[in-house]
Amino acid sequence: MQFSQLRTASPEPQGTLSTALPSSPQLHPLRRSALKPLPLISMGKILGVVNQKGGVGKTTTAINLAACLAIEGLRVLLVDCDPQANASSGLGFQRDDNRRSVYDLLVGDCTADQVILPTELESLSLIPGSNHLTGANIELANADDRAVRLRNALETVRDTLDLIILDCPPALNLLTLNVLAAAETLIVPMQAEYFALEGVSELISTLERVRASVNPGLIIEGVLLTMYDDRTNLAQQVTETLREYFRERLYKAVIPRNIRLAEAPSHGKPVALYDSRSRGTEAYFELATEFLVRNKMESPRGVQRKAAAATAAKRETKVRFWPYS
Ligand SMILES: Nc1ncnc2c1ncn2[C@@H]1O[C@H](COP(=O)(O)OP(=O)(O)O)[C@@H](O)[C@H]1O
Ligand SMILES: [Mg+2]
Numbered sequence: 001m002q003f004s005q006l007r008t009a010s011p012e013p014q015g016t017l018s019t020a021l022p023s024s025p026q027l028h029p030l031r032r033s034a035l036k037p038l039p040l041i042s043m044g045k046i047l048g049v050v051n052q053k054g055g056v057g058k059t060t061t062a063i064n065l066a067a068c069l070a071i072e073g074l075r076v077l078l079v080d081c082d083p084q085a086n087a088s089s090g091l092g093f094q095r096d097d098n099r100r101s102v103y104d105l106l107v108g109d110c111t112a113d114q115v116i117l118p119t120e121l122e123s124l125s126l127i128p129g130s131n132h133l134t135g136a137n138i139e140l141a142n143a144d145d146r147a148v149r150l151r152n153a154l155e156t157v158r159d160t161l162d163l164i165i166l167d168c169p170p171a172l173n174l175l176t177l178n179v180l181a182a183a184e185t186l187i188v189p190m191q192a193e194y195f196a197l198e199g200v201s202e203l204i205s206t207l208e209r210v211r212a213s214v215n216p217g218l219i220i221e222g223v224l225l226t227m228y229d230d231r232t233n234l235a236q237q238v239t240e241t242l243r244e245y246f247r248e249r250l251y252k253a254v255i256p257r258n259i260r261l262a263e264a265p266s267h268g269k270p271v272a273l274y275d276s277r278s279r280g281t282e283a284y285f286e287l288a289t290e291f292l293v294r295n296k297m298e299s300p301r302g303v304q305r306k307a308a309a310a311t312a313a314k315r316e317t318k319v320r321f322w323p324y325s
Helices: 058-071 086-090 102-106 133-139 149-154 174-182 194-212 233-249 259-267 279-294 300-324
Strands: 045-049 076-080 124-127 163-167 185-191 219-226
Touching (some): 045 058, 045 174, 058 076, 058 086, 058 124, 058 185, 058 219, 058 259, 058 279, 076 086, 086 259, 102 133, 102 149, 174 194, 194 233, 219 233, 219 279, 259 279
Parallel strands (some): 045 163, 076 124, 185 219
């Protein structure tokens, strides 16, 4: 393995979301179990990007976090579990109903290695989504193992990867349940607005149910503020409330509203390849760095940078002391 992986120990958040805003919705009290310390990272960590709300930046986060970590040298697989297949088109794979997709995995028509596609980035691969996924909700409704189909299908490729990122549809349906059952940890992107707080409450109670049934180890890795505009009072108030509730699990990295992030998918590229100097690129690299630090992981590029810096420092010391030694 190219990076070190250790257990992280972090204090657990307490409190509820209902206090900071004057008329906050009634929020689900946080249970200690929902945010217990991150588990020991294994090869092929599975990370879900979830929020039952649409348009909060799930797909943008899944694509760009995956791309930034792949650029850092991690072997990343992005799995597009949304019938809208935005993560697939955002990586340049336009809609094609004949192409194999996550649907084929879920119904057992093929194995994961038969459906993985390479992308423009060498160390990023994709299992595309498709319109057929809408049908999977109904077709699998009576299967005993319907919630764990994705988890079982990914098992065969996990040890060839560092990270698997699952992009969710904006609903709490069977597809999302498959993501929640397969994931070890979750990133929850949200906008800093009043209704986001209601969504957190619903999400936390869903997590509790999933933990009690198919995935006892499931935890929230981090909450990410997206499309952020810190000029508004409301954004600052909501951020404060979320920080009080999630504490260090609220990422310090914040994704600003940035036109390059919105444009990149129409060019079929992650923002880092579309405009490497944009604020969007910078923000997602900050998130990737924070993700690595939290997981006590070192990327292959990070290791190279450290080695180069150490060599440069040695050289400088030699040059400085040579005339006197
Ligand atoms: N930080 C951002 N700045 C500007 N536009 C964004 C940003 N994040 C997402 N978008 C745009 O907002 C829309 C919804 O984002 P998306 O990632 O598809 O959300 P979700 O997957 O949660 O439905 C898309 O058009 C996307 O390009
Ligand atoms: Mg989406």
